[in-house]
Amino acid sequence: xxxxxxxxxxxxxxxxxxxxxxxxxxxxxxxxxxxxxxxxxxxxxxxxxxxxxxxxxxxxxxxxxxxxxxxxxxxx
Numbered sequence: 001x002x003x004x005x006x007x008x009x010x011x012x013x014x015x016x017x018x019x020x021x022x023x024x025x026x027x028x029x030x031x032x033x034x035x036x037x038x039x040x041x042x043x044x045x046x047x048x049x050x051x052x053x054x055x056x057x058x059x060x061x062x063x064x065x066x067x068x069x070x071x072x073x074x075x076x
Contacts, residue, residue, distance in 0.1 A: 001060060001072050003035040004028065010039045010068050017043045018050050021073065025056060028075045033059065036071040047071045 007024050009017035017038040024034050036047070044061065051058035051073065059072040
């Protein structure tokens with residue numbers, strides 16, 4: 001998936017992946033997409049809740065070959 005910015009939050013525990021993504025989204029324009037990489041297993045539920053609460057769209061999520069979790073969020 002094409003994206004405009006990337007946040008590498010691998011090795012960081014909750015709530016840091018969400019906070020880093022939130023900071024990046026605040027700097028972006030509406031419609032732009034951020035790709036987030038995280039290793040915290042709790043980030044799966046965290047990013048789903050974050051998208052619901054903020055109105056930003058969770059376009060997709062998955063796992064990379066190196067066992068990191070990835071998320072694609074579109075800024076509202």
